[in-house]
Amino acid sequence: MFGLDNIGKILLALGAFMMVMGLLLMGMGRLGLGRLPGDIIIRRENFVFYFPVVTTIIISIILSLIFNFFRR
Numbered sequence: 001m002f003g004l005d006n007i008g009k010i011l012l013a014l015g016a017f018m019m020v021m022g023l024l025l026m027g028m029g030r031l032g033l034g035r036l037p038g039d040i041i042i043r044r045e046n047f048v049f050y051f052p053v054v055t056t057i058i059i060s061i062i063l064s065l066i067f068n069f070f071r072r
Contacts, residue, residue, distance in 0.1 A: 033058065
């Protein structure tokens with residue numbers, strides 16, 4: 001069903017996607033996303049729980065606007 005040529009293309013596409021996502025995450029960290037008021041951070045002696053509530057909502061709104069723009 002899949003030849004080696006197709007599997008190679010899929011792996012290259014996945015690698016490019018992961019590289020772009022990594023660059024975006026690094027850029028968001030420099031912009032301060034992930035440390036916004038409303039993000040939940042619980043620190044204990046040997047445990048840290050982090051849940052970026054506000055950051056997740058902002059990213060969701062931005063992606064929704066982008067996808068709606070390209071859909072039309």
